[in-house]
Amino acid sequence: MQYLKDEQYYVDFYDLLTIKGCLRTINYWRKVCNDKAKDESLNKEEKEKAASHALNWELFILEGEEYAKKQSSIKRWMDEGRIEQDTYDNTAEPKSIHCSNCGSLMHSTMKDLEHFPNEPLRVLFFFECSSCNGRKGVYDNGEERLPKPHLCSKCKTEASVARTRKGKVITSIITCPSCGFRETEMDDLEENDRDWEKKQREDKELLEKYRNEFCLSDEKGKERLEFLEAMKYANQVYNEEKRKYDDPVYQKSAQLKKLSIAELEKILSNLLEKESYIKFVLEKPEIGKYVIVPFTAQDSDLSRRSTKSVDNLRKLIKETIEETNWRLIGDNVDYRLGYVSGRLKGYEREDDLLEILGKKKKTESPESELDYEKRMKYGSHNLVQLFRVFGEHDGIENVRKRRLEKEPEGFFLNIDDGPYSCGICGTGHYGNEIWWNLDGLRCINCHKNIKDGVIPSIKSRHNNDGEWFDKSQVSYDYGVPPIRRTKLEKEGLLQPINLVNREGMIYFTLYLEKDNQNFLKKYPKKANWRPREVINTGNKEVTL
Ligand SMILES: [Zn+2]
Ligand SMILES: [Zn+2]
Ligand SMILES: [Zn+2]
Numbered sequence: 001m002q003y004l005k006d007e008q009y010y011v012d013f014y015d016l017l018t019i020k021g022c023l024r025t026i027n028y029w030r031k032v033c034n035d036k037a038k039d040e041s042l043n044k045e046e047k048e049k050a051a052s053h054a055l056n057w058e059l060f061i062l063e064g065e066e067y068a069k070k071q072s073s074i075k076r077w078m079d080e081g082r083i084e085q086d087t088y089d090n091t092a093e094p095k096s097i098h099c100s101n102c103g104s105l106m107h108s109t110m111k112d113l114e115h116f117p118n119e120p121l122r123v124l125f126f127f128e129c130s131s132c133n134g135r136k137g138v139y140d141n142g143e144e145r146l147p148k149p150h151l152c153s154k155c156k157t158e159a160s161v162a163r164t165r166k167g168k169v170i171t172s173i174i175t176c177p178s179c180g181f182r183e184t185e186m187d188d189l190e191e192n193d194r195d196w197e198k199k200q201r202e203d204k205e206l207l208e209k210y211r212n213e214f215c216l217s218d219e220k221g222k223e224r225l226e227f228l229e230a231m232k233y234a235n236q237v238y239n240e241e242k243r244k245y246d247d248p249v250y251q252k253s254a255q256l257k258k259l260s261i262a263e264l265e266k267i268l269s270n271l272l273e274k275e276s277y278i279k280f281v282l283e284k285p286e287i288g289k290y291v292i293v294p295f296t297a298q299d300s301d302l303s304r305r306s307t308k309s310v311d312n313l314r315k316l317i318k319e320t321i322e323e324t325n326w327r328l329i330g331d332n333v334d335y336r337l338g339y340v341s342g343r344l345k346g347y348e349r350e351d352d353l354l355e356i357l358g359k360k361k362k363t364e365s366p367e368s369e370l371d372y373e374k375r376m377k378y379g380s381h382n383l384v385q386l387f388r389v390f391g392e393h394d395g396i397e398n399v400r401k402r403r404l405e406k407e408p409e410g411f412f413l414n415i416d417d418g419p420y421s422c423g424i425c426g427t428g429h430y431g432n433e434i435w436w437n438l439d440g441l442r443c444i445n446c447h448k449n450i451k452d453g454v455i456p457s458i459k460s461r462h463n464n465d466g467e468w469f470d471k472s473q474v475s476y477d478y479g480v481p482p483i484r485r486t487k488l489e490k491e492g493l494l495q496p497i498n499l500v501n502r503e504g505m506i507y508f509t510l511y512l513e514k515d516n517q518n519f520l521k522k523y524p525k526k527a528n529w530r531p532r533e534v535i536n537t538g539n540k541e542v543t544l
Contacts, residue, residue, distance in 0.1 A: 241391025
């Protein structure tokens with residue numbers, strides 16, 4: 001008996017499982033789509049789009065997961081096959097087995113492997129008696145196999161079974177000694193063979209038809225796994241990034257000014273010169289985990305004694321670099337014959353910046369090493385970059401939402417934020433001219449127009465559900481060129497609202513849906529096309 005097969009057998013078997021899994025997924029989504037098709041309230045096209053999106057995503061992951069487990073599964077099966085083969089081939093048959101009927105010595109005719117849960121494999125040997133034709137099965141450990149009793153299907157009493165074989169058909173007649181019930185079971189070996197062949201044929205067809213589609217090659221598989229891995233990491237990055245904004249130290253570290261060596265030199269030499277420390281120079285930096293730069297200067301104020309000079313210089317430097325990513329190593333400044341020197345240390349990485357603000361570093365656990373590896377591998381992956389932006393965005397949003405508790409109407413952002421585009425007119429402004437609340441970002445002009453009641457507090461341009469539209473939409477969405485638009489405005493079919501800025505100039509024109517019902521009836525919206533797909537992420541839009 002052949003238990004260990006060649007590798008291709010296992011590859012085919014694995015690929016078949018993958019193919020069947022993928023086909024099940026496709027059928028599931030087809031069914032969902034068809035079930036929902038009966039629901040009139042849903043738009044058919046959109047439903048199909050959503051379902052196929054979900055399906056493709058699921059297949060994308062499933063194929064990757066199947067690929068990930070392929071090699072190890074095949075290896076495991078082959079190892080198991082090897083053990084089975086070895087056990088089957090090399091287990092010694094039990095000696096001196098005597099017939100239970102006549103006591104003659106029996107001889108073995110065939111053997112078989114038997115699996116028992118939580119037990120080592122067993123080999124079952126079949127013995128036959130040449131004197132009386134009696135038979136029995138004996139395991140390799142000498143234990144006799146007890147035939148499984150056949151129970152009457154009516155009264156569950158043990159029934160007697162008489163088997164006859166004619167060609168390839170085995171007939172079993174089961175008779176119950178208790179209730180007398182009799183039944184006949186037929187086992188057609190030829191039919192079994194035919195079924196088996198049919199299944200083989202079907203499997204072969206499935207493999208030919210779908211293997212390329214669902215079973216990833218090594219090259220594609222590795223690519224897929226990397227993507228999925230990056231995706232997981234991206235999620236982690238998103239959460240970490242978002243969480244940072246809950247921690248005041250992170251917020252402070254973000255505000256530290258990151259100075260280059262040249263900037264540092266310029267700032268310090270200007271400042272020190274005013275205090276009579278002349279010829280300030282930075283020497284060649286040591287570039288390692290940190291950047292360490294020795295500096296020297298000369299104290300031209302001869303009235304200062306060494307300790308005073310040193311204290312003074314130390315204080316000056318410390319105060320100057322306090323809000324930057326630089327620190328004076330060991331708070332140390334040396335003084336020799338009017339010559340002062342010391343070393344400055346520059347921090348680049350976020351973790352290190354946190355350290356200088358007094359936050360303890362995460363202990364180097366195996367997990368953080370893993371994170372380090374992942375960061376090196378996936379840190380610059382597009383997906384990770386994108387999720388970092390999302391995380392940062394959502395983190396900032398959370399900080400603002402917390403601020404909203406004290407300033408429920410909203411507030412202007414900081415001058416360092418942005419520039420952002422206004423959610424209504426789309427013009428760019430720095431944070432100090434952007435009003436923020438849960439409606440989104442509003443420039444100072446639009447904010448004033450809302451406050452003054454020129455326009456209601458309308459939704460943002462990219463997701464306003466048709467609440468309002470602007471001039472460009474009159475052309476693109478409703479097919480009305482600018483000249484005709486002006487005419488329609490004069491005739492009163494189009495009712496514009498002109499928004500005026502601080503200088504008294506019209507900076508934006510919009511049309512409210514509720515004011516323009518007649519226009520909308522006459523000029524229905526054209527098929528909605530957009531030059532680019534826009535994913536809406538609240539205030540910040542990322543185009544793919
Ligand atoms: Zn016998
Ligand atoms: Zn019975
Ligand atoms: Zn605006």
